[in-house]
Amino acid sequence: MRSSASSGSKPLRALARAGRNLGQFWRRFSRNKLATASLAVVLVFASVAALADAFFDYGFVTSNQLDNAFLKPLESGTVYEGEAELEHRYLLGADNYGRDILGRIVHGARVSMVIGFVTVAMALVSGGALGALAGYKGKAFDTIIMRATDILLSIPTILLSIAIVAALGNSFFNLLIAISASMVPGYIRIVRASIITVKDQEFVEAARCIGASDSRIVFKHILVNIASPLIVQSTLNVGSSILWASSLSFLGLGILPPKPEWGNMLSEAREFIQYAPHTLFAPGLAIVVTVLAYNLIGDGLRDALDPKLKR
């Protein structure tokens, strides 16, 4: 941890100092071709998600155009918008209600990106705080928090998420809670373990000697040193969060149609696999590509942030 810290693996400080360290980090990261390509994929998806409304009108992708149901990719159909009749080309075809699949994927990307980042942020903050408390304060805090973590880990993650959504009701916010709750134990473990390894080192003792407060020590001195594993874990978690969200939506426990979401698109496609396989492939590939990209970036970050681990 420490030896890597001195060679530019502390992105927080690296960002603050800008320049040299960041460049060094980027040189290491960009050596990994797959990870760089994945970063490009994620950036493209993110900008598409951000500009979703510029590509497709939200009202258009959520309203039924039954005449166009199951149009094959590249086929055109007449679309009614109020009084107007427009000719629309369905690049990826239409679903069972005649809605544009590409448009729904684009708007679904927005939902997935938001879920991915928000759930990870929620889990990171709450799990990080609890882990820091357990690791830094120790004793009773440690016992209580870690026992609770063990209990949470004894419930299979998918069951926990399902039970939370079933209990709190089907809403976007509850979906966020359900997904982040299943990631919290992971962060508690990582932060606690990392804090325990660094908290007795000399630089922490030195900080304490000059009268730094506990919170200052944790945030200014310790957190910077455990940022690498957290960044890697968070990147991987964004991917799995997107996967969870789509699974829950698929089961009808997440985001419900007509709102576009990749999982519920697949849930609707399920009944028509035989007649309209194109409704099945595109949303699934969107999930696979996105999740795979986050996993590859996570791998690349791990190698770039901690050169010790490579080989």
Add this chain to the structure above:
Amino acid sequence: MLKYAARRVLMLVPVLLGVTFIVFSLMYLTPSDPAQIVLGSNATPAAYAQMRADMGLDRPFLAQYLHFLFGYKHPEFGYRGLAFGDLGRSYVTNRIVFELILSSFPNTVILAIGALALALAVGVPVGVISATRPYSTVDMAFTVLALLGASMPVFWFAMVLIYFFANRLGMLPAMANPSNALSLALPIVTLSMNSMAIIMRMTRSSMLEVMRQDYIRTARVKGLGERLVVRKHALRNALIPVITVAGLQFGHLLGGAVLTEKIFSYPGIGSIMVDAIYQKDTPQILGSVCFVAIIFTLVNLFVDIMYGLIDPRIKTAVQSGRKKAPGKELADALKRLFRK
């Protein structure tokens, strides 16, 4: 070792209490009202209040939790409690909750065993091949495949399999049933995909670690063939963490078969659970979720104890009094996995 095992078994009590408490609290928060489900929406307020009292729903939260654990006395709605494996009847289907659970659980076990066997049969050899040629094209290809396997939504993979093998080729049925062995093929492949990827990565990293050790060099210097070194010397040691991960995966397969079972309309415990949630069938949800969580905990405990038996180094570490937090093995295994 015995002391270690005994302590782990004792530790089980608070964990299981905690699990049941969490599940019960979640169900307690559920907006759906069992009394209303039983009576329908046309009941008079008086009948409704009477029903709530009969079902014990007017009692405080903790009292209800104790009922749930140790039984509730009532001529019609009474049951002996989770501790005695009796939660009465489902409000919706009127079937005995644990009868349904126990009749569907073996089906899930069949699926999980099949999936784990397939995952090991493919994951271990592929992991060894990858590890003996690290950073080669073959290794890279397998690595990307494994990542792909871990990135694919289970339900999507299942539907793609159904489309090709059931709809297009007509080779395999799209619905699975425990009495038809052929119909199990697709769900087993679906379910094993994730575990296969994890076992493959684990075998690879564990092999890489072992192959660097001195005794492997010694074996090579002795003039043993590379095959013999890999199979007899390296693999045996490398498999120890793999077996642990496989055991933990088994627990996950038992609990996580929800999506697979749902898609193939397979009558396992996962389907029961999801259906119960759709129907807001509180006793059935409580029973099945707690049952799966308890099985999951027991499997993990068993794996941890077996780990100590298989690897004598861990046994001595425990005997010499090194403290081991429960679940530490899991954390270690995952850490190793993430480290490659």
